[in-house]
């Protein structure tokens with residue numbers, strides 16, 4: 001406990017989540033959970049919630065009194081769940097599937113503190129323009145999508161694949177800030193320079 005509110009632990013190895021949480025002016029410590037099991041859950045929103053809680057629980061056990069945040073992003077297209085592509089060929093296959101279609105991005109964010117846990121899931125609908133074969137090959141070979149659910153990163157070169165977005169942008173990047181801010185405040189953690197209780 002520092003400054004009258006709980007320490008914040010980010011249970012994530014994602015540089016995007018680190019950057020987005022940092023943008024809120026909240027001091028935090030990173031501890032990667034390493035948890036990312038395939039539970040067999042097929043509903044994307046439930047899977048995102050379940051994996052966020054799983055990641056958070058494994059870290060929370062080591063930090064009593066701290067507020068632990070964990071997240072998981074799941075991409076779903078026509079009933080198929082797209083995890084991180086295993087290689088460039090699979091990344092190309094993902095892009096072919098997403099081309100000219102609307103898919104859903106779900107991010108579950110879990111907040112754990114003092115034995116209590118809350119999880120919320122945000123959804124954004126993302127539409128890709130119709131991609132040409134050379135574009136698909138070029139993007140897959142760039143390697144940008146390999147460590148990202150769905151095989152693309154909207155925050156970089158992947159922005160050029162997208163023609164429409166419905167919902168929160170930061171949810172697609174893996175950390176929906178409207179949800180994160182709500183969970184931090186509910187846990188008594190001030191965002192930016194707000195005075196607690198003001």
Ligand SMILES: Cc1cn([C@H]2C[C@H](O)[C@@H](COP(=O)(O)OP(=O)(O)OP(=O)(O)O)O2)c(=O)[nH]c1=O
Nearest residue numbers: 012013014072073148149152153154172173174
């Ligand atoms: C669709 C999309 C996903 N992503 C990223 C967000 C997540 O980091 C990643 C999905 O994988 P996750 O398993 O949610 O997270 P992670 O393994 O990167 O990190 P950790 O489990 O340690 O928290 O995909 C983008 O950065 N941009 C995008 O446009």
